[in-house]
Amino acid sequence: MAQALNFFISTSHSPKPLISHRSQHLPQLISRFSLIKSPSKTSLFIRASASDPTPSILTSDNGAGGSAAALKEHISFPTAADSSSIEVDSVTEAELKENGFRSTRRTKLICTIGPATCKPEQLEALAVGGMNVARINMCHGTREWHREVIQRVRRLNEEKGYAVAIMMDTEGSEIHMGDLGGASSAKAEDGEIWTFSVRAFDSGLPEYTINVNYEGFAEDVKVGDELLVDGGMVRFEVIEKIGPDVKCRCTDPGLLLPRANLTFWRDGSLVRERNAMLPTISSKDWLDIDFGIAEGVDFLAISFVKSAEVIKHLKSYIQARARDSDISVIAKIESIDSLKNLEEIIQASDGAMVARGDLGAQIPLEQVPSEQQRIVQVCRQLNKPVIVASQLLESMIEYPTPTRAEVADVSEAVRQRADALMLSGESAMGQFPDKALTVLRSVSLRIEKWWREEKRHEAMEFPGIASSFGARISEEICNSTAKMANNLGVDAIFVYTKTGHMASLLSRCRPDCPIFAFTTTTSVRRRLNLQWGLIPFRLSFSDDMESNLNKTFFLLKSRGMIKSGDLVIAVSDMLQSIQVMNVP
Ligand SMILES: Nc1ncnc2c1ncn2[C@@H]1O[C@H](COP(=O)(O)OP(=O)(O)OP(=O)(O)O)[C@@H](O)[C@H]1O
Numbered sequence: 001m002a003q004a005l006n007f008f009i010s011t012s013h014s015p016k017p018l019i020s021h022r023s024q025h026l027p028q029l030i031s032r033f034s035l036i037k038s039p040s041k042t043s044l045f046i047r048a049s050a051s052d053p054t055p056s057i058l059t060s061d062n063g064a065g066g067s068a069a070a071l072k073e074h075i076s077f078p079t080a081a082d083s084s085s086i087e088v089d090s091v092t093e094a095e096l097k098e099n100g101f102r103s104t105r106r107t108k109l110i111c112t113i114g115p116a117t118c119k120p121e122q123l124e125a126l127a128v129g130g131m132n133v134a135r136i137n138m139c140h141g142t143r144e145w146h147r148e149v150i151q152r153v154r155r156l157n158e159e160k161g162y163a164v165a166i167m168m169d170t171e172g173s174e175i176h177m178g179d180l181g182g183a184s185s186a187k188a189e190d191g192e193i194w195t196f197s198v199r200a201f202d203s204g205l206p207e208y209t210i211n212v213n214y215e216g217f218a219e220d221v222k223v224g225d226e227l228l229v230d231g232g233m234v235r236f237e238v239i240e241k242i243g244p245d246v247k248c249r250c251t252d253p254g255l256l257l258p259r260a261n262l263t264f265w266r267d268g269s270l271v272r273e274r275n276a277m278l279p280t281i282s283s284k285d286w287l288d289i290d291f292g293i294a295e296g297v298d299f300l301a302i303s304f305v306k307s308a309e310v311i312k313h314l315k316s317y318i319q320a321r322a323r324d325s326d327i328s329v330i331a332k333i334e335s336i337d338s339l340k341n342l343e344e345i346i347q348a349s350d351g352a353m354v355a356r357g358d359l360g361a362q363i364p365l366e367q368v369p370s371e372q373q374r375i376v377q378v379c380r381q382l383n384k385p386v387i388v389a390s391q392l393l394e395s396m397i398e399y400p401t402p403t404r405a406e407v408a409d410v411s412e413a414v415r416q417r418a419d420a421l422m423l424s425g426e427s428a429m430g431q432f433p434d435k436a437l438t439v440l441r442s443v444s445l446r447i448e449k450w451w452r453e454e455k456r457h458e459a460m461e462f463p464g465i466a467s468s469f470g471a472r473i474s475e476e477i478c479n480s481t482a483k484m485a486n487n488l489g490v491d492a493i494f495v496y497t498k499t500g501h502m503a504s505l506l507s508r509c510r511p512d513c514p515i516f517a518f519t520t521t522t523s524v525r526r527r528l529n530l531q532w533g534l535i536p537f538r539l540s541f542s543d544d545m546e547s548n549l550n551k552t553f554f555l556l557k558s559r560g561m562i563k564s565g566d567l568v569i570a571v572s573d574m575l576q577s578i579q580v581m582n583v584p
């Protein structure tokens with residue numbers, strides 16, 4: 001059989017493909033070729049490939065008016081096998097083949113990359129261990145360091161077939177300590193007097209001194225205030241103010257870590273005076289965001305979001321800077337203001353993170369679990385992916401096994417059907433990053449298996465979110481599809497989606513079976529990595545569902561990912577139809 005190839009035709013005046021065409025025969029291509037009305041002396045570029053991202057580039061000078069015969073001379077066919085025109089990440093593929101697709105993991109996993117995990121082999125171990133998204137935290141390290149990590153992840157994706165997406169997390173402008181003059185930590189003992197200062201110390205940091213990033217610090221605090229480091233890991237009492245210096249006595253000893261967050265409390269409540277006026281996105285954050293856009297990260301997570309406006313502003317900034325870009329903006333919910341404006345912030349964002357570390361420093365700890373549940377629920381209702389983050393397996397920074405309480409906490413986040421769980425220090429600087437990831441993976445799999453065994457579907461009653469009648473049809477199709485899938489016990493849902501929207505509507509319903517999401521671009525495919533239950537594939541497809549299905553069945557069967565007789569439901573963006581069928 002002749003090999004079907006993807007042909008892209010563009011001109012030197014218009015580098016974007018004018019025609020992209022899938023064909024088994026050169027004559028078909030040539031007839032399309034004649035459709036291009038290009039001025040003479042324009043070069044035509046033709047790329048042909050069995051799989052789009054690594055095409056062989058074929059060039060033809062159209063100076064003579066574009067003769068088909070001349071063109072033929074230039075075309076050579078790549079030798080890649082037909083099945084390579086579908087792309088799925090190699091870890092998922094192995095998992096599908098090994099366990100069958102009903103048991104693929106639904107909860108997605110994010111790892112913060114730091115000194116413990118930045119080497120290529122360490123990154124690879126995380127990818128193999130199930131990392132769907134790598135997070136880089138701009139609070140730490142240099143842009144050069146982060147660029148290197150991004151490039152390493154990209155290289156692994158390309159060379160080894162992983163599909164790890166990149167999330168960049170901004171520093172935000174809340175009050176935090178400086179970097180301890182290069183020390184990795186400092187111990188504060190009970191009763192010691194420490195100075196917190198905004199002064200720049202040229203000749204090294206004096207003993208018992210901490211730099212603070214916020215200019216108004218000394219003006220805002222009062223003698224008698226309580227100063228909490230990282231939400232209470234260390235406590236101080238303010239005893240004296242001398243110009244820009246604030247002298248404090250340690251009342252709860254502990255370890256001070258570089259750039260630790262600082263909050264101050266008066267009469268039992270958090271003081272939010274002028275620091276409430278600090279911009280959510282600082283000037284350094286804007287530079288980091290430019291860096292993230294230039295590096296083409298998939299997600300931007302914005303720290304200490306206070307209102308929907310900042311998200312809207314950032315989204316229009318990204319739009320203007322990077323047209324056609326697919327960067328998703330994730331709002332980190334970690335301040336009192338973000339809880340107050342939760343619905344509108346989430347509505348404006350492409351997803352949210354329950355950033356329990358800082359959140360727990362701003363509200364009483366015992367309120368964090370109920371806020372987590374509320375945030376997860378609101379995100380589901382508004383159809384935005386949600387990440388549960390921080391201290392999931394904190395003890396594993398030092399120990400090879402988690403505490404029972406940590407396992408219970410991870411289980412609870414999985415049971416709430418959060419889209420993703422995130423490791424912070426455990427993977428960034430802990431001693432057992434791979435083991436921590438394994439714990440997240442096995443706890444997720446265990447609970448998901450238990451759901452299937454007990455046939456515990458969730459009752460699905462979601463408010464409509466569509467803004468047009470067409471969108472409502474898509475929404476209804478997805479709700480019905482998920483219900484049908486559960487009732488019929490189908491093996492998988494197939495969704496053909498260009499923007500990814502219909503895939504996310506299906507994910508929102510958290511059906512029992514996995515959702516194979518076929519999308520035409522690599523960036524949408526990576527973005528779908530964050531969403532519950534989606535197995536993203538990149539595939540070029542047409543408006544003809546019949547041929548899409550045949551092609552998909554053929555490709556997946558030839559790679560051993562599905563077999564004859566499997567029951568699937570297929571839906572698509574283009575046709576707004578539902579088809580139920582057995583794989584032939
Ligand atoms: N790029 C890095 N370079 C050095 N250390 C890092 C890096 N990324 C993370 N770390 C270390 O891992 C710890 C946990 O990482 P994490 O991303 O949770 O940061 P954090 O300081 O708690 O801030 P955030 O509130 O933004 O999560 C950090 O406190 C830091 O010690």
Ligand SMILES: CC(=O)C(=O)O
Nearest residue numbers: 355356357358389390
């Ligand atoms: C992740 C994060 O920023 C936090 O938990 O504070």
Ligand SMILES: [K+]
Nearest residue numbers: 139169170171
């Ligand atoms: K951050």
Ligand SMILES: [Mg+2]
Nearest residue numbers: 334355357358
């Ligand atoms: Mg935080």
